[in-house]
Amino acid sequence: MRIILFGFGIVGQSFAKLLLSRSDDLYTRYGIKPRIVSVIDSKGYVISQTGLDLERLLQIKKNRKSVYEYDYNVTLKGLRDELDIDDLLSLDAECMIDVTPSNLKSGEPSLSYITTAIKHGKNVITANKGPLALAFPSLIELARYNNIMLKFSATVGGGTPILEFAKHCLKGDDIRALRGILNGTTNYILTNMENGLDFNDALNDAKEKGYAEADPSLDIDGYDAAAKLVILANWIMNRKVTMKDVEFSGIRDIKKEEMNKLLKKGYTIKLIAECNDQLAVKPREVLKSDPLCVNGTLNAVTFVSEHSGELTIIGKGAGGMETASAILRDLIEIREDLGKI
Amino acid sequence: MRIILFGFGIVGQSFAKLLLSRSDDLYTRYGIKPRIVSVIDSKGYVISQTGLDLERLLQIKKNRKSVYEYDYNVTLKGLRDELDIDDLLSLDAECMIDVTPSNLKSGEPSLSYITTAIKHGKNVITANKGPLALAFPSLIELARYNNIMLKFSATVGGGTPILEFAKHCLKGDDIRALRGILNGTTNYILTNMENGLDFNDALNDAKEKGYAEADPSLDIDGYDAAAKLVILANWIMNRKVTMKDVEFSGIRDIKKEEMNKLLKKGYTIKLIAECNDQLAVKPREVLKSDPLCVNGTLNAVTFVSEHSGELTIIGKGAGGMETASAILRDLIEIREDLGKI
Known part of the structure; x- marks a missing residue:
């Protein structure tokens, strides 16, 4: 070949x-x-x-x-x-x-x-x-x-074979919706913020570790996650969409205090890409015990299927x-x- | 047909x-x-x-x-x-x-x-x-x-398409080891114990909810998880094994106090089935932030692959x-x- x-x-x-x-x-x-x-x-x-x-x-x-x-x-x-x-x-x-x-x-x-x-x-x-x-x-x-x-x-x-999983492993079932953490850099920063850093310190640490670029805007403003969401929505859910159809925002405005308050109630903030009746990438409150709630640079996607229930796949999103x-x-x-x- | x-x-x-x-x-x-x-x-x-x-x-x-x-x-x-x-x-x-x-x-x-x-x-x-x-x-x-x-x-x-995932979605890669929570009943009981119940109260609650049988021994003594591990080991990892090759024990002897002590250190206890150099089902200490650490009746399996890193799949184990x-x-x-x- x-x-x-x-x-x-x-x-x-x-x-x-x-x-x-x-x-x-x-x-x-x-x-x-x-x-x-x-x-x-x-x-x-x-x-x-x-x-x-x-x-x-x-x-x-x-x-x-x-x-x-x-x-x-x-x-x-x-x-x-x-x-x-x-x-x-x-x-x-x-x-x-x-x-x-x-x-x-x-x-x-x-x-x-x-x-x-x-x-x-x-x-x-x-x-x-x-x-x-x-x-x-x-x-x-x-x-x-x-x-x-x-x-x-x-x-x-x-x-992580996210696309293959949805396409090959759910025959005879229908995927009704999906939501996921599709950007490892922002997830690393948010995990840092859970551990007490404010946004800027968390971002600087991500830069030092090589997880964030000198210009980190593609990651932290949600472009990268939105691009991946477009691919998932087209391939898995037969939507004919492009970047301009995604409503997206990033994580710049998340405050350490807001994070702390949620953590005490068993929640955290994650940058969630979702395709259901809307197509959006936004910071959302997520239960700490939700399978989607992974730490560090990990990626995770939950598929909501008609008959097999909610299925989550987790793995390294880069490397x-x-x-x-x-x-x-x-x-x-x-x-x-x-x-x- | x-x-x-x-x-x-x-x-x-x-x-x-x-x-x-x-x-x-x-x-x-x-x-x-x-x-x-x-x-x-x-x-x-x-x-x-x-x-x-x-x-x-x-x-x-x-x-x-x-x-x-x-x-x-x-x-x-x-x-x-x-x-x-x-x-x-x-x-x-x-x-x-x-x-x-x-x-x-x-x-x-x-x-x-x-x-x-x-x-x-x-x-x-x-x-x-x-x-x-x-x-x-x-x-x-x-x-x-x-x-x-x-x-x-x-x-x-x-x-949850655990077998298909490993077989169809990881072409060109090798699965070196796997570990998983394969029994929803024991996982429900252990989640109850994390929330403060002792073993017997947690088991009774599982019976009331219909998650545990009148004779719960197949679940809580590890037989059910061991049977599933045999199937995974044969199908995914080409081991020629049967039940008698699995070293297994259950969750009867786990104490609430032991659980509490671990929780304070960020760990919990899960009944883990694993296939690596050994084939075993045993209660293990697991980091609360590990993707494998799911709650309630959920099942989860982590595959350790040679090139794609660790991949975890999570879903309902029954129904x-x-x-x-x-x-x-x-x-x-x-x-x-x-x-x-």
Whole structure:
């Protein structure tokens, strides 16, 4: 299976490590021999039609250089700016994997990469929320029209198979509503506030630990959770919605005193994304004993099903290797579906 | 799809109601037209080769009578004692569903029903832990040899798809260990003890609420959780084990004082079933903030995966409709697999 890999940061490198460590197993259990025929990072790209050596590529990144420095069995290489995406996606390959950083304003450049890949008949796996949050209905339509598979397990819950769970494990049942903690950074900050910190100290601690960005607004103002909610609402509950349909607010205005008062009554405040008669991301009072009420950077989603009752799934919402494992699950599903044809 | 239904108590009746309420949907979404050709309850049996009327059957049970009283379009009926199981299972049918009560000592009579059904080429769905806890490896072997499907989603977690989750949602990953709260009755009692009751008062309250049997020993001495652990260990972790391989103890000896002391340190006591280097069901100290630490009659299982981290799934562990929904999932999977041939 030939793969074009867009992005080679933490997730991309973790994916390469995962392929290396599981290569025997992937072949014997699933009949997959993955071959990366091209990698694109922020500075350059490299193409090898016979397949790139992943250990060499990882070594280059360890030395903080671009994949452009790769120099073994190369078909073509160059700087990112000089790359013609249309040419690149004409390469012989079954799958394009997109692990570029998310852009929740325009979805670019990922949105263009994905639509171009689909038009060239490549199956697509993306870990990037941006394009889906802004254009889920039309991307699914485009993929169907071109008869290709578009997979995105890694966009919600990191390694926690939230999307697969709802889609595969509840056959014959109907999901009526869902609510969840979809952003680990805000959950870490709120957990800090439960432990007595005020918002600013809690945020600074999250920055120090590497959980929050220098500009943390995507997380703490609710954009990231809203983007994931859009994906869940479309995929699990067949709503044709995008970011503009979500009513959302963040956690900036939560006061330590308010938190303390609730804690004494057995409640706490969590940033809850929910899809029922409304589509919203808001701080809510939650019972401490509710299964959804997880601490630290954990993510959790509760599905309200018609016959099986309320079902909750909890796991790490981020992490390079966790996200890479979700991409690998998508790759195995694509392989299984290609096998059926 | 023709079905022979063994057992017509709460779960059997809930399953009949579920089929009635979803009949249109089952046909349009999954191509299933279920037809119950025989029902056996504790007193009698009835056979109708053209299919039994489920509403009439439910009405009979509402009047606390046996299915033996059914009198419409009957091919054959009689008392349970006079029933030749071998004859019954020679009926034309694709599937036998077993919702008879569990027997964790001998697995009977369910074990004989299941083996006879398999030998007659019927696909089997069982909600009965007994046969699997005592003979999982040999039942799976027998099913494979006869090329039939043996499904048992309802045996662990009621309506919570614990078995499917581990099997279908973690492709390309390895589950290294699991631990869980698999018995709702003991969890309800322990939650009562957290709230200040001593063991006997907590047990009596569970009896009053209908969560504990008159003889509660299957639950509180750990048998029920051990049986479910055997099923998980075989199915998820490929261990060839039965009840005799589980080291287990119950919750009778837990003291209120001990619980109080732990609570002050942020811990509580839960009856934990675990499969790692050992296979055990024992009361354990668990952090109150651990995702596994659910209250009341809830069930929860944490899977320790190699790449996706720790994943927890939480839901109701019992209930007629919840268990029926798990049986329906199995039926849909059988239909999908039959369709492939």
